[in-house]
Amino acid sequence: MENGKPVEGSLYVYAPNKVAPVFFAIAFAVSAVGHIWQCHRYKCFKMIGLHPLCAVLFAAGYALREYGAFDYVYTGSFLTLITFILSQIFIYICPPLLELANYHILGRILYYVPYFAPLPPGRVLSTFGGLMIVVETLNSLGVALSTNRSSKSGVQELGSQITIAALAIQLGVIIIFFVLAAIFHRRCAKGNINARAISTPLITLYISMALILIRCIYRLVEHFGNTTVRVGDAESLIALSPILRYEWYFYVFEASLMLINSVIWNVWNPGRYLPINRHIYLARDGKTELEAKVQTAGRPWLALLTLGMFFREKQEYHPFLELDGYSDANSRI
Incomplete structure (x- = not known):
């Protein structure tokens, strides 16, 4: 592994490290516990519930990788292949x-801070959530096809192309995120809105998205190279992309970056800064919190499955009533 020489028959191409998966499995498990505890403490499962879920999935993934580190040579065993x-x-x-x-x-x-939002707040999750559903579908399919070492080379190549498409969309969405966040941040600065409830989560978001961006670029570079693995063909294994032949790339640009991302959201959990009720907003004075009057007709459960893209709730929402001496809003200081 150290010299990039492939191990014939290895599903990983190299002989996988037996220590690193243990570290990352434990680290993500600890992070998952931290996320779950904070979600319970701050009642913010709806806001950041995907983080404990992903930490659990990461822990499971690295636990399986540790098992695979002792059973990585593919000899036709279904258990070996499905574990990988x-x-x-x-x-x-x-x-x-x-x-x-x-x-x-x-x-x-x-x-x-709805009056500085570059998009209606409710549309952010529904619009980009829809895009991420497409990305996740393509990504899952691409990974499943490209990592099936028992399939034909054409199937693996198809999986790689699907993964590239998913990563390209993801990269575009990340760029849009930075544009939207920067516009909002600039408007807040010009409006002299410097509340910690805004600045801390925003800075954490910038760091998190930068980590995901680096990881996305790494994956794109990986799949633009030769990624078709023929476990029994030594010559084809040597011709693989160096990113596949050296394990340290994976642990630096995949495992470590995502662990850092999980840790920073544990340290700066947004539930500590933002109100649980999304109808509570900050007045233009930058200090007073107001609660908008909302008349809700109820949201069908189908809306939850579509991230609000369809079957949206009907409501009357007035976020700027503080301009009228707080007459129709509940003041919270």
């Missing part, structure tokens, strides 16, 4: 979900 595939799926499906979680948090920040 599930490990890869659990690890690779999480980053798009974490990106979706970031959009949800951005939407909650926009709800808190």
Whole structure:
């Protein structure tokens, strides 16, 4: 592994490290416990619930990778193959979900200062949630096809192309995120809105999305190279992309970046800063919190499944009533 020489028959191409998966499985498990505890403490499961879910999936993925580190030579065993595939799926499906979680948090920040939002806050999750559903579907399918070492080379190549498409869309969505967040941040600065409830989650979002961006670029570079693995063909294994032949790329640009992302959201959980009720917003004085009067007709359960893209609730929402001496809003200081 150290010299990039492939191990013939290995599903991983190399002989996988037996220590690193243990560290990351434990680290993500601890992070999952931290996320679950904070979600319970701050009652913010709806806001950041994807983070404990992804931490659990990461922990499961690295636990399976540890098992695979002792059974990585494919000799036709279904258990060996399915363990490898599930490990890869659990690890690779999480980053798009974490990106979706970031959009949800951005939407909650926009709800808190709605008069500076570049988009209606409710549309952030529904619009970009829809895009991330497409990304997640393509990503899951691509990973499943490209990591199936028992399939024909054409199937693996198809999986790689699908993964590239998913990563390209994800990259575009990340760029849009930075544009929206920067516009909002600039408007807040010009409006002299410097509340910690806005600045801390925003800065954490920037760091988180930068980590996901680096990881996305790494995955794109990986799949633009030769990624078709023929476990019994030594010559084809040597011709593989160096990113596949050296394990350290995976642990630096995949495992470590996503662990850092999980940790920073544990340290700066948005539930500590943003109100649980999304109808509570900050007045233009930057200090007073107001609660808008909302008349809700009820949201069908189908709306939850579509992230609010369809079957949206009917409501009357007036976020700027503080201009009239707080006459129709409940003041919260």
